[in-house]
Amino acid sequence: MEFRTMILGHFLVISLALNAGLLYRDYCNGKHKSQDVFGFKNDCKNSSLVTKRDTHVAKRAFIESKAQSSSPPKALGEVIDLDHGDPTMYEKYWQQMGDKTTVVIPGWKFISYFSDIKNLCWFLEPEFANAVLRLHKLVGNAVTEDHYIVVGTGSTQLFQAVLYAVSPPNDSEPISVVSAAPFYSSYPLITEFLKSGLYKWAGDAHKFKKDKPYIELVTSPNNPDGLSREAVVNQNQGILIHDLAYYWPQYTSISSSPADHDIMLFTVSKSTGHAGTRLGWALVKDQEIAKKMTEFIVLSTIGVSKESQLRAAKILQVLSDSHEHRGNFKEGEAFFDHSYNLMAKRWNQLKDAVKKSKLFSLPEFPHGKCAFSGRTFASQPAFAWLKCEGETEDCESFLRDHKIITRSGKHFGESPKYVRISVLPRDEVFDQFTDRLSRITSS
Amino acid sequence: MEFRTMILGHFLVISLALNAGLLYRDYCNGKHKSQDVFGFKNDCKNSSLVTKRDTHVAKRAFIESKAQSSSPPKALGEVIDLDHGDPTMYEKYWQQMGDKTTVVIPGWKFISYFSDIKNLCWFLEPEFANAVLRLHKLVGNAVTEDHYIVVGTGSTQLFQAVLYAVSPPNDSEPISVVSAAPFYSSYPLITEFLKSGLYKWAGDAHKFKKDKPYIELVTSPNNPDGLSREAVVNQNQGILIHDLAYYWPQYTSISSSPADHDIMLFTVSKSTGHAGTRLGWALVKDQEIAKKMTEFIVLSTIGVSKESQLRAAKILQVLSDSHEHRGNFKEGEAFFDHSYNLMAKRWNQLKDAVKKSKLFSLPEFPHGKCAFSGRTFASQPAFAWLKCEGETEDCESFLRDHKIITRSGKHFGESPKYVRISVLPRDEVFDQFTDRLSRITSS
Structure with a gap:
């Protein structure tokens, strides 16, 4: 070949x-x-x-x-490739942690399909479940009481599990799936790729006017633009899925009342940065939905890697330790302090570059007081939703001419004057990017 | 709750x-x-x-x-639950291996989505790919030359990836998926659960007469009955998927010519017993099919757990070592010798029980010379396809009355006079089962 x-x-x-x-x-x-x-x-x-x-x-x-x-x-x-959100920014922090998060797995472990026969989600490792509960309690970003935990091979699989779980199984036509533009570019792809008779992509939630049941995806903070979101379709026949992948204190302020939605999705790739682990979790109120999600994951992959769960459990526990047992860590090593500071630094750098260049703009984020950290700050999202000002219509092509690879707004149901840019690459790449952006001064 | x-x-x-x-x-x-x-x-x-x-x-x-x-x-x-094929039989062997297969993963590893940017299947860990190649070379059960390796979250995900990859994307009706009865009971479930417009389950391959394109699943050795298989639909419009999950020398003799099909599926759960790891691999001749399978796995789960791949790599390498560097292992510790002997013992035990009871029968397997071990033996499959002789029509209910849980033949497209029974539980459970079966002497 x-x-x-x-x-x-x-x-x-x-x-x-x-x-x-x-x-x-x-x-x-x-x-x-x-x-x-x-x-x-x-x-x-x-x-x-x-x-x-x-x-x-x-x-x-x-x-x-x-x-x-x-x-x-x-x-x-x-x-400089900032098209995808590979969270390699986090590598350094975990290197600093040394052996604290090292896992050791003997060869005879995890032979069985089963993790916890008493749990509705029987392939969920109890250690991982405990680590998730502890983390939410620490951060206060989501209510776990009266919710089932369903583990998935990333929140991508969980999103599909929810679609399967909430779609009416015997309707004559597939249920509509909508999300307010700009929406995560994978939603339409994932919803459509198997041509399912259960559900279909119906585009921008703002434009959804059918008097029929529908599923609305609410991503908050939103991918790509980082804004906080609520449902926009004003009907009573909707099933809401809250994708809270980015609802962590390094990116945005945590509200004083924890999120308490029916279906909430989280993932380690955007909380701790372990994208390669392919692990996410859902908090689900309704038992039948949790059961059907579990059924989906069984049919799709007969459960979820135990190794990933064990390792994520360890990492999440150390993360919680870094806040609750600060004495065992060095100054500035509490995970969300460290990552908040890094994101703050990067957003300042990015804003400076945009100011110098004069050709671009960034969204304005309102300031909010974070109930977790006590800090008052404006969101500093994992992605920058950059707009080419002036006459440039295709911002992605424009930046590509400067060898910066981004993702065009049109993949998010928006204008090509916008692009999405990852703020999570390694330091060197981000520095190189902001430096180059600041020097682009004429279109 | x-x-x-x-x-x-x-x-x-x-x-x-x-x-x-x-x-x-x-x-x-x-x-x-x-x-x-x-x-x-x-x-x-x-x-x-x-x-x-x-x-x-x-x-x-x-x-x-x-x-x-x-x-x-x-x-x-x-x-006694022998409904599912949880391969806990293998636990003891890996316990004996002690630290040899222990993996240690530091917290900063596997942050990125990417494993090997140069590989078509870019989330395939090179260590795992190498271990797979070495294993096939050792056993001689499949040709790896001129095949791409696609890694999946178990062969369950790979099976769906193949369906997606080979189904015509724009046909007016879904392509038919068939398999000769008795077929693996999950095939119809997995093919149907999302009501895909790309493919549909069309049942027993023996009965497929349409003059149209189709996909035929060839499971060899077959689940549930353990027999060696070839394609049965005699047409030239077929796409063949060879599920070789059980084509390993502890279960059946390996032919002197390695399998060299277009699409071959394997899984660690049935080769080494690590079902909890959720890891399988496909050997795929056609580049476009390998690409589309990769695309499926990306849309389904954005790749495959790196932790699972790393651990499986280690386990497969030790497995190969146990044959190629016997000096470093104790007598009888070569993996396929050990597991062959265990399966032989279990099948003798099972045949004795069936003989004593007089109410049941088992399939007859022809003897074959194994090119890997040099032994001549009859297959000793992971499942027993047991038939209730005489007037008992519902073998599953009959055994359930004796508190033995099995899976009825009708789930495999066959008569309820048959049941499928796992031969892979822990020793204690298997001993208890054969003891009880031997005592069932009247219906």
Whole structure:
């Protein structure tokens, strides 16, 4: 197999993978022509794609591949990829923690499918469940009383489990799934990819007018724009899914009343940064929904990796320890203090760059008092929702000309004047990015 | 929440979970009335279910829960559950291996989504890929040259990834999925549960006569009956999926020519016994299919737990070491020797019990020379496909009267005179089972 084909294939997949297939368009359709992600399969599958852009692709692969190791990628190349939200920013903190979060798993453990036969979600490891309860109690971001915990292979799987669990099984047509634009670019992809007869993507919740049952996704803080959200469809036939992946005190202020919704989704990838662990959890009020979600996860993957659960349990416990037993940690090592400070630093850096450049703008976030930390601050989200001001209509192409890879607003149901940019890469990459952005002064 | 409801809910889910929903029928519909698994949701969801059988359920939960620990369950209760294939038999072997397969994972590892940016399947850990290649080379059961490795959250996820990858995306009707009866009871459930417009379950491959494209599942050795299989639909429009989960030398003789099919599925749960790890792999010839499978796994779970992959890599390497570096292991500790001997012992025990009872029969397996071990032997599968001889029509109910829980043949597209019985429980449970079976001498 040709190496070039391989690398290209890789990027095709990653791009769809990490939510929108932006990268592939470079290689398929010319630099400035954009494609709907669903156009991917038809337009980008033939071998003629392996063409002129291979050098560029190979260079990116090299950069990314190097970025996996500890060497700073700064000197290695020019393309800065902030398309996806790979939370490598957190690596340093966990390195500092040394052996505290190291897990040791003997070979005879986790032979069985079962974790806790007495639990409705029988593949949920009790240690992980306890760590989740303790964390929510510490942070105060969500009510766990009167909720079942359902563990999933990331919140991506849990989102699908909810769709399965709440869709009427025997209706003549699939139930509509909506979310207010700008919405997470993966929602439509995931809802549509199996052409399910149970549910279908129905777009922007603001535009949903049908007098029929529907599912509304409420992501708060929102991906991509970081704003706090409430449901927007004003009807009584709706089932609400609250995706609270980013509702943690490093990103936004925690309200004095913990979230108490029927269905709430969380994930370790955005709380502790362990994206490779593929682990999320849902807090679910209704027993039947929790049962059907469990059923989905069984049919989909017969449960969830015990190794991931064991490791996440350890990491979450150390995270809680870092706040509740500060004496055992160095100054500034409490997890949410450390990550809050890092996000604050990055947002200041980003705002400075935007100010210097004069070509862009960022959302304004109201200040809120955080019931967890006591700090009053404006949100400092995991993604920046950057707007190209002036005449630039395609912000993503514009930034790509400056070798900054971002995700166009249109994948989020919004204008291409916007792009989403990850604020969670490694330090070196973020510094390089803000430096370059600040120097872009003419369109 | 009431404890009784909890326990019941648990069993409802587990039963569907582990392939057929046999358990739940006890509690929903009376002891002797059976239900199609799909009837589950309608018949078994109302609260009236929490009734007379709770004591029984609680007792079973207790037994199973104790069986999770190292204490033998013999004295604890009477129900022997061999419905699902939980491979706890393997626990002892891995305990004997001591620290050899212990993995240590520091907290800063596996932050990123990416494992190997250069690989088409970019979330595949190189260590796991290497361990898989080495294992197949050692055993000689499958050709890995000219195949891509796609890793999945168990072969259950990989099976769905293949369905997605090979189904025509834009056909007016879903493609038919068939498998020769008796077929694995999860195939219809998994194929149908999302009411996909891409594919649909079309039943027994022997009865498939449409002159249209189709997908045929070839499970060899077969679950439930342990027989070696080839495709049965005699048409040229078929796409074949070979599920080789049980094609390992402890269960059956390995042919002198390694399997070299287009799409082959494997899983650690049936090779090493690590079911809780939720890890499988596919060997796939066609690049486009491998790419689309990867795409499925990204949309489904954004990759596969790195912890599971790292641990499985270690376990597979030690397994290979136990054969290739025998000097470092004690006599009889080579994995496939040990597990072959254990399976041989169990099948002798089972055949003796069947002989003593006179009410049952087992399939006849031809002898074959194993190219891996050099031994000539008849298959000794992970499941026993037991037939009630004489007038007993419902073998599952009959055995349940003797407190042996099995899975009825009808869930596998076959007669209820058959049941499938796991041969992989812990020693104590298997001994108790064969002892009890041998004493059943009148219907």
